[in-house]
Structure formats: structure tokens, C-alpha cells
Amino acid sequence: MNQRNPSDPIDPLTIGELITLQEAAEYAGLHRDSLHNYAKRGRLKARKIGQFWVTTRAAVDEYLASRNLDNIPKKFRDPT
DSSP states (O other), X not given: OOOOOTTSOOOGGGSSOOEEHHXXXXXXXXXXXXXXXHHHHTSSOOEEETTEEEEOHHXXXXXXXXXXXXXXXXXXXXXX
16 A cells, blocks of 8 residues: 655645636636646646646645735736
């Protein structure tokens, strides 16, 4: 039997249900095309099933937490 080592990172694609990039975009407040590009570049953990890209809310949360505010143009930053 293959057991996970507790020190190994958990794959966010195994947490929760799979959602489409459109659902992920609505959840994150981002544009679907942006998430599609991030998924293709490996910045957002996602997988392609047939012709559709899917991810999880946990993967979106991980991506959002990894973003550096300095890399986001000022006009797109949340003013709060």
C-alpha cells in the first residue's frame, strides 16, 4: 500500500470537487482567460479533461496566496 508522507505537500487538485475554470474565475474574481493562461503555464494547478480545464477551490486559493502584490499592476489591485 502506498502511504503519503506527512511532510509531503498535499496536491490541491485532490481537495474538494473539480470545478471549471469559469466557476474558478467567478470564485476568485478573475477572468476565465487569465486562469486558463495560468493553468497552461503551470501557475494554477489544473488538469485538462477532454477539452475542458478543471481545478479546485483549494488550487485557486493556493494560487491566490502565492501572488506577489508587486507583480499586480496598480490599476488591478484591490483598493482595500
